[in-house]
Amino acid sequence: MLLAAVSGCLRTHFERRSVPVDTGLPLSFGEEGGAVLSWDFGDGSPRVEAAHVERAFTRGGHYVVRATAGEQLVWQIELDAMPRPVTRAVPAAAEWAVFAPQVKGDFNGSLDFFERVLGPGNLQSVLDGTLLAALAIDSTAMGALVDPLKGFGAFRLGGLDATVVLLGVQDERAAMDELDARLHGTDLGQGARGFETKEGARALVFADRGYLYAVFPHDPQVAAQVMQAVRAADARGLELNAAYRSLPAGQTGRVVMLAAPLQKAQLPIDALWATVNVSGNRAQLEGRLFSKDLLWQTQGQPSATALLSRAWEGPVLAASLRLPPGLLRSMLEKGSPEREASRQRLLSHGIDIERMVKALTGDVGALMWFDAEAFLRNLIEGSERPEPRGAALVEVQLSDGKAWESAVGQMLEVFLPVRPKLQQRSDGSVWSTRLAGQDAQLTVAAKSMRVELGSGLRGRTLVDLSALLGQRFDGAFGKGHASLLFDVGRLKAELETPRMIEGLDPMKVVTVQGFASAFLDRYTAIDHVLLDLAPLPDGAALKGRIVLKEKEH
Numbered sequence: 001m002l003l004a005a006v007s008g009c010l011r012t013h014f015e016r017r018s019v020p021v022d023t024g025l026p027l028s029f030g031e032e033g034g035a036v037l038s039w040d041f042g043d044g045s046p047r048v049e050a051a052h053v054e055r056a057f058t059r060g061g062h063y064v065v066r067a068t069a070g071e072q073l074v075w076q077i078e079l080d081a082m083p084r085p086v087t088r089a090v091p092a093a094a095e096w097a098v099f100a101p102q103v104k105g106d107f108n109g110s111l112d113f114f115e116r117v118l119g120p121g122n123l124q125s126v127l128d129g130t131l132l133a134a135l136a137i138d139s140t141a142m143g144a145l146v147d148p149l150k151g152f153g154a155f156r157l158g159g160l161d162a163t164v165v166l167l168g169v170q171d172e173r174a175a176m177d178e179l180d181a182r183l184h185g186t187d188l189g190q191g192a193r194g195f196e197t198k199e200g201a202r203a204l205v206f207a208d209r210g211y212l213y214a215v216f217p218h219d220p221q222v223a224a225q226v227m228q229a230v231r232a233a234d235a236r237g238l239e240l241n242a243a244y245r246s247l248p249a250g251q252t253g254r255v256v257m258l259a260a261p262l263q264k265a266q267l268p269i270d271a272l273w274a275t276v277n278v279s280g281n282r283a284q285l286e287g288r289l290f291s292k293d294l295l296w297q298t299q300g301q302p303s304a305t306a307l308l309s310r311a312w313e314g315p316v317l318a319a320s321l322r323l324p325p326g327l328l329r330s331m332l333e334k335g336s337p338e339r340e341a342s343r344q345r346l347l348s349h350g351i352d353i354e355r356m357v358k359a360l361t362g363d364v365g366a367l368m369w370f371d372a373e374a375f376l377r378n379l380i381e382g383s384e385r386p387e388p389r390g391a392a393l394v395e396v397q398l399s400d401g402k403a404w405e406s407a408v409g410q411m412l413e414v415f416l417p418v419r420p421k422l423q424q425r426s427d428g429s430v431w432s433t434r435l436a437g438q439d440a441q442l443t444v445a446a447k448s449m450r451v452e453l454g455s456g457l458r459g460r461t462l463v464d465l466s467a468l469l470g471q472r473f474d475g476a477f478g479k480g481h482a483s484l485l486f487d488v489g490r491l492k493a494e495l496e497t498p499r500m501i502e503g504l505d506p507m508k509v510v511t512v513q514g515f516a517s518a519f520l521d522r523y524t525a526i527d528h529v530l531l532d533l534a535p536l537p538d539g540a541a542l543k544g545r546i547v548l549k550e551k552e553h
Contacts, residue, residue, distance in 0.1 A: 015077045022084035024210020026054040037067040037074055057081040058170050086151025089166055089211045091233035092240035096259040099153025103136045110254045113278045116525040116548055128198050131214045132167040145175045158262040162217035162226050172207035243271040246290055254278050266326040268293035274542050285544035295324055296540040299482040307365035307395045312460040316491045317368035321482035328360050349414055351407045363397035371456025372494045373501055379512050380504055391454040401446040405429050408444055473530055480535035489527040525549055
């Protein structure tokens, strides 16, 4: 009779929620202090008896939530749940984030590409080190434990020294139990478990709103702070972050990188975004860097590009860039005990390291060439190991050459087993020695410092590398550009070029060439890597690519 009386006083409430909700986010149903009702959430879970309930849907779909008092329908709520995007699972306070928006088939396609870049063993080590990647690529877990429409990624929160890996899951408890069954974790309380990677790194793993998070801290106490920050973070996540807001609508890729550094004195960037798209044997990077700092408009000045304007052809590495002054000054800050010990050692020899660092303008140019003949000769009659052979040229611009000239001699005596020879020439002070079995020379002038090392330039032609590389790579290495090239294809071509080496059996040379080429193919499938920043009024445009060698059939 009492139930009938109560039922007669209740009206049926119909509600249609037009805005889709994210899976994993708790939703509120009913009224505090109201009548106790029987709630059916339409997702196959058991009924709940309560006046007011909170419920999170684990899977996307259309749901009809019903609450009854006896036979009377009191509430009927229709809603749509959508997989919570990874951008909302990363807190807005993230200084940087790298993520794949989904872990569907295209995610595995990206893994295939990077397996060729890194090699199967190295890629496996990277995946094992994340703890959660194994679930992301496990076909038996996909759809059952891992939500293929959610994302996978990593981020770092400002002020907390820890890297965080996250993965979208269908069922938080089941996914955590599966991880525990595989790796045998320990209970840390508050829903967190401790795990150890194969390399011995320790991580704290917890679940929050449809995602698993693995925290890799340098200090165990930081892990708890990260967990607290993630659980307390606004549900909109990166949508509140300056870097995410700078990302153009619809600009997505298989991998997305975002950054909004807090320490702008060291790295003057207001926001940065970049996307990576993989197609066949090529990964293409495009992005934007936003900053009012003039650093990004003063790249590739004559002082930085002079090294490339008249240089030997065919380098396997080329670089031209201006580093941020704040980043250079950070070298003076106290670091690890080993770094501080080195610093004190220099000071004990009267080497003014602070004056030296302050004299660096940040302008750097570098070139490296491969000496195939010396490499092959060493394999046949030298150490018989694949040791690098070639030439390198690095030039650093200085505001005060005296700051380095007075200290370089002492530094070389401290760190080299044999005292170098010193010559005073019109172009500066020149120190000569042998390093790693090759001739080395260091020159300190009034406004620059130059390091020359090795061999292999005989027979090459002097060319304008800035112009040649700019034509090949759409303006890279030009005025205003910060550019970096690693050309493995050139190295491989020189290694495989037929050659006669004086004093060596031609058949041995051909045989060793074949073995060395096969070794290089097994070591990496990269043809070349390019990264370029082109100046814009509000920062710089980012372009880059990793191109792999065509597979032989």
